[in-house]
Amino acid sequence: QQQKAEVERKNREIEQAKVVLEERAQQLALASRYKSEFLANMSHELRTPLNSILILGQQLGDNPDENLNPRQVEFAKTIHAAGTDLLHLISDILDLSKIESGTVTVDSEDISFAHLRETVERSFRHEAERRNLRYGVEFDPRLPRVLHTDPKRLLQILKNLLSNAFKFTEKGGVELTVRPVEEGWNPDNASLANALTVVAFAVRDTGIGISGDKQRIVFEAFQQADAGTARKYGGTGLGLAISREIAGLLGGEIRLASMPGEGSTFTLYLPLNFARDEDEPVPVAPHTFVPRESTSVASPAPVDEVSDDRHHIVEGDLTLLIVEDDPRYATVLRDLARESGFKTVVANRGADALRLVRDYQPTAITLDIFLPDMLGWTVLARLKQDSATRHIPVQIVTVEEERHQSIERGAFSYLAKPATPETIEAALDRIKQFSLPRVKRLLVVEDDEKERMSIEELIRHGDVAIDTVGSGEEALAALAANRYDCVVLDLRLPDMTGFELLDRIQTHPELKELPIVVFTGKELTAQESSRLKKAAKSVIVKGRRVP
């Protein structure tokens, strides 16, 4: 009895100790989360003032009025350079703290290897030429067309590895090879072991190399191979730490092989398809709708009666995805599209359409609203939710009353049923015009000089031509004289209110489709914002603090 009591007492003690330990662990986790959150907020607060330092520093450094002496220009440039360094440092710290606190989300999508190649080649070609280094990029022909991962994060890692390789190489060159591999990664890595295909991105340089004892620590935050590195090459020692963490987030890892004096090879291993949620059921629009057949879908097959060009599409083709369940109408659309110079892919179901969009990345889509498995609205909503497909112009084909709804939900244009060949041709033509690379024209309507400058500064880009006007009347005159692709509009104008201007724009039928961005610092009342929504087909309201 006594022994039993003794054992029970001991058990209770152990239980208590366990509770205390758990509490401590929780406190620790909480503290580290607070720390990360603090860092995240602080970095954000630091960046805001830094932005003006950078913009103004650069402007001073450019010395447009030529009223600064060379020394002063040098100072301005130093301010700008130091600000840039600081900004990088802040971004890196923020990145790392976000990853550590687990608040980083991975946005996977399909990216084509061709596109990836083009991006990495372009990013470093200049540097290679400038430094007189060889730069080779090689993609194995056995690779499939696309890879499913977070493109932004993947590029972040590759750019970091490549810029390190260039930084630490004086002669010789840098080489990136991408190929499918069977081995090379750490066998304990479950994500890679379970992947059907693993892709290795190897960045090899002929630079200074890293000695064996330093190969581990270079992946730690703020660590560099030796104390002289920062002085000689700059840098913060955060790049590899971040890259390693991101590689883990993407289900992969980075390995290093190096010989001092001979060069280094950093290899990023990634699963070809990261967390592909292909089997996720496609949500079907609620109520109102009864599927005509089962929604579980086999692999997308061409519509029985309508053959298309899906097997003859090459990079650079204009492609039109036709989503239409009536085979006769699909055939008509297909033939007209071919005449207009499009290659076509035809789908008769929403689920097929969504897959085909991912596989073919069409130039444009025509979408019928009544499909056998879901409403076209659902397809449209899914396309607009995904950043990989959001930009693709979608033309809705349905009855007149739904015009407004189409545009409001993000359709590019609208085709009323029944349509004539002429209207279809005209519509296809507009899509084609829209997809051609060309300079787009933007009209900025803003009376405040400073605001005008900052908007222009914000949007200035090689393929956007910006006109600015300061009053409502001037805006109407400009709109009558030129064809604009978009208008940015301030609600507060000297001669009329923005609302009035919107109303007057509405009276011109040819301006009905013109997208208008209302840029205002004002908090809008419910009434005002509903008036805005009615007045223009596409209104985005932004506050002054969200450039």
Ligand code: ADP
């Ligand atoms: P940073 O480059 O900002 O110093 P990183 O985390 O990217 O920070 O790299 C950490 C250290 O690893 C570098 O300072 C350098 O000493 C070493 N290192 C990284 N890449 C290479 C390379 N390709 N060749 C030689 N040393 C390298």
